[in-house]
Amino acid sequence: MTTESLARDLSRERPPRVSLRRRLRRNLRGYVFVLPWIISLLVFTAYPMLASFYFSMTDYSVLKPPVWTGLQNFKVMFTQDPLYWKSAYNSAYYTLLSVPLQLVIALVLAMMLNRKARGIGIYRTIYYLPSLMPVVAGTLLWMLLLNPRDGLINEALSFVGLPKLGWLQSSAWSKPALVLMALWGSGWLMLIFLAALKDVPESLHEAAMIDGANSWQRFWAVTLPLLTPSIFFNLIMSIIGSFQVFAQALIAGGTGNSSGPLNSLLMYMVQLYRYAFLYFEMGYASAMALVLFLVLVAITLVVVKTSGSWVYYESARR
Amino acid sequence: MQRTHVPANLAALRRRRRLRRILSIGIEQLVLAAVAVLFLIPFLWLIITSLKPIDQVFTSPPQWIPEPVMWSNYVDALGSPAFPFFLLLRNTLFYVVLSTIGVLLSGALVAYGFARMDFWGKDTLFAITLSTMMLPGIVTLIPTYILFRWLGWVGSYAPLIVPAFFGSAFNIFLLRQFFLTIPWELTDAAKVDGAGDLRVFWQIMMPLVKPALLVVGVLNFMYTWNDFFGPLIYLTKSSEYPLVMGLYAFQTQHGIQWNLMMAASLAVAFPIILLFFFAQRYFIEGITLTGLKG
Numbered sequence: 309m310t311t312e313s314l315a316r317d318l319s320r321e322r323p324p325r326v327s328l329r330r331r332l333r334r335n336l337r338g339y340v341f342v343l344p345w346i347i348s349l350l351v352f353t354a355y356p357m358l359a360s361f362y363f364s365m366t367d368y369s370v371l372k373p374p375v376w377t378g379l380q381n382f383k384v385m386f387t388q389d390p391l392y393w394k395s396a397y398n399s400a401y402y403t404l405l406s407v408p409l410q411l412v413i414a415l416v417l418a419m420m421l422n423r424k425a426r427g428i429g430i431y432r433t434i435y436y437l438p439s440l441m442p443v444v445a446g447t448l449l450w451m452l453l454l455n456p457r458d459g460l461i462n463e464a465l466s467f468v469g470l471p472k473l474g475w476l477q478s479s480a481w482s483k484p485a486l487v488l489m490a491l492w493g494s495g496w497l498m499l500i501f502l503a504a505l506k507d508v509p510e511s512l513h514e515a516a517m518i519d520g521a522n523s524w525q526r527f528w529a530v531t532l533p534l535l536t537p538s539i540f541f542n543l544i545m546s547i548i549g550s551f552q553v554f555a556q557a558l559i560a561g562g563t564g565n566s567s568g569p570l571n572s573l574l575m576y577m578v579q580l581y582r583y584a585f586l587y588f589e590m591g592y593a594s595a596m597a598l599v600l601f602l603v604l605v606a607i608t609l610v611v612v613k614t615s616g617s618w619v620y621y622e623s624a625r626r
Numbered sequence: 627m628q629r630t631h632v633p634a635n636l637a638a639l640r641r642r643r644r645l646r647r648i649l650s651i652g653i654e655q656l657v658l659a660a661v662a663v664l665f666l667i668p669f670l671w672l673i674i675t676s677l678k679p680i681d682q683v684f685t686s687p688p689q690w691i692p693e694p695v696m697w698s699n700y701v702d703a704l705g706s707p708a709f710p711f712f713l714l715l716r717n718t719l720f721y722v723v724l725s726t727i728g729v730l731l732s733g734a735l736v737a738y739g740f741a742r743m744d745f746w747g748k749d750t751l752f753a754i755t756l757s758t759m760m761l762p763g764i765v766t767l768i769p770t771y772i773l774f775r776w777l778g779w780v781g782s783y784a785p786l787i788v789p790a791f792f793g794s795a796f797n798i799f800l801l802r803q804f805f806l807t808i809p810w811e812l813t814d815a816a817k818v819d820g821a822g823d824l825r826v827f828w829q830i831m832m833p834l835v836k837p838a839l840l841v842v843g844v845l846n847f848m849y850t851w852n853d854f855f856g857p858l859i860y861l862t863k864s865s866e867y868p869l870v871m872g873l874y875a876f877q878t879q880h881g882i883q884w885n886l887m888m889a890a891s892l893a894v895a896f897p898i899i900l901l902f903f904f905a906q907r908y909f910i911e912g913i914t915l916t917g918l919k920g
Contacts (some may be wrong), residue, residue, distance in 0.1 A: 334743075335745040336745075337743060337823055341736060341827075342745075344732045344735065344792045344793050345793040346751070347792055349754065351792075352766065353758055353766060355773070356769035356770045357766060357769075363768060363772070420657065425651070425658060431658050434665055435662070435665055437899070438669075441895050442854075443852060444871075444873045444874050444891075445891035445892075445895045448888070449671070458684035463687060548762050552763075554855060563878055577764075580764075584771070585858075590768055593768055597767060600762070600764050
């Protein structure tokens with residue numbers, strides 16, 4: 309991520325050789341500063357990561373000590389728990405639908421905001437505003453807007469002659485409804501794109517214009533390649549975020565036995581939450597968490613591996 | 627149409643070009659404004675609904691002006707025993723303020739260590755720090771919960787606040803980047819005068835990086851204000867809930883009183899939107915830094 313700054317640090321000249329005792333003392337002083345973080349890494353990252361491997365192979369109800377069961381949790385999960393696959397399917401469906409749409413819309417909005425139009429600061433604030441909404445408040449608002457009977461969205465649909473949809477009350481439309489919410493709140497992706505667009509040098513556009521490139525060609529040949537690092541970053545972040553979508557699905561899914569109609573809002577995280585904090589089956593929930601973790605790491609690695617062919621780093625060119 | 631190069635046509639050509647420019651500016655503004663309306667209508671509907679009597683919430687065609695305007699909805703929602711606003715606000719501020727103090731203190735201290743100190747394994751440690759930023763939090767969730775349960779902290783704010791005092795990767799990274807931009811001469815001079823590292827850090831570095839501290843503070847303020855998952859799993863008593871949890875509890879109990887629910891939602895969202903307007907510059911700076919140099 310910051311290979312550049314890392315390299316800069318490494319290349320800075322080291323202070324001249326000093327006695328071992330002074331070096332020891334200097335090291336000690338350095339460790340004093342980063343000590344809280346070392347503790348945090350050990351206690352809140354390293355230990356839980358290792359422990360989750362162990363817990364995932366136990367039957368653990370919190371009240372009684374964990375009982376070793378080997379791969380039993382994974383076996384049940386993959387072969388005997390239809391809701392597990394339902395939740396995995398729902399989250400994958402949601403991710404596949406929302407990530408591309410979010411990225412495209414955020415990019416289009418960012419490009420609109422990158423123009424030198426009057427009042428652009430106000431527009432930027434307005435486009436960004438929805439992402440400030442606390443997720444609980446935002447979800448309640450969208451449940452109101454998407455009400456199947458006389459919600460505002462359905463009123464708008466029937467106003468233009470389209471049929472009203474069931475949205476969160478229909479198993480087919482509940483996930484697109486969540487995607488709609490995500491699109492409304494994709495302002496943070498937009499801001500990251502906007503920052504990258506501001507870094508595209510004007511001179512490159514001028515050079516392309518002199519060569520006779522129209523605005524569409526300039527977008528493909530100049531803007532887009534320079535944006536690939538931020539597309540790469542936003543892609544990874546939104547995949548990880550979408551796979552772990554939780555609060556919206558939990559709230560919109562309701563408190564009944566089924567999460568949304570026919571469990572269509574039973575996202576992976578909702579299912580995991582139920583096992584861990586409602587049924588207190590920590591072993592099974594750990595196994596679920598571990599699988600999701602490995603899947604996300606694998607997806608990230610695939611994106612990183614392929615990034616060499618489509619992400620353009622300016623620093624590499626120099 | 628036939629193209630001519632007679633000078634008399636030059637004025638017409640110029641006029642046409644001007645017209646086209648005005649037209650394109652007009653279209654640009656139209657598109658920008660149309661999208662803005664699309665983004666704002668939900669907010670508008672939130673406010674309108676919060677002021678309606680309950681029987682006007684769902685009507686066909688939609689009713690845009692409440693009749694009468696029910697200001698009392700706010701009194702009813704915020705005074706309702708199911709949504710004790712001021713108690714929830716107090717809990718939220720307790721969480722937000724303590725967590726932000728923790729994040730600032732630990733973040734600055736550790737970032738100073740990374741930016742200014744020398745110790746064995748520093749680069750490895752920093753690389754690990756960066757990689758944890760990408761780590762999906764899901765894998766640490768359950769063992770961390772079990773750890774806090776073992777400590778007897780479940781049912782209190784300790785699991786939400788104590789970790790903040792030990793630093794978080796993103797804030798450390800952000801502050802370190804700022805610290806690196808401070809010229810060495812400034813801190814070296816103080817060292818020559820005999821100031822220790824802690825004094826240099828506290829009396830020279832901290833005042834210099836105030837804007838960076840503001841960025842981190844504002845981002846953490848917003849994050850904790852909106853945090854739903856942490857309070858959901860760690861808090862057990864409704865009298866200890868922060869605002870967002872209070873709103874969730876209100877919805878599960880009074881899910882059909884849309885007008886009151888929207889009034890409560892606005893009350894939860896309003897302070898954070900207000901903060902955004904005051905701290906917009908710092909906030910956007912922080913967000914863009916996240917993706918910068920990606």
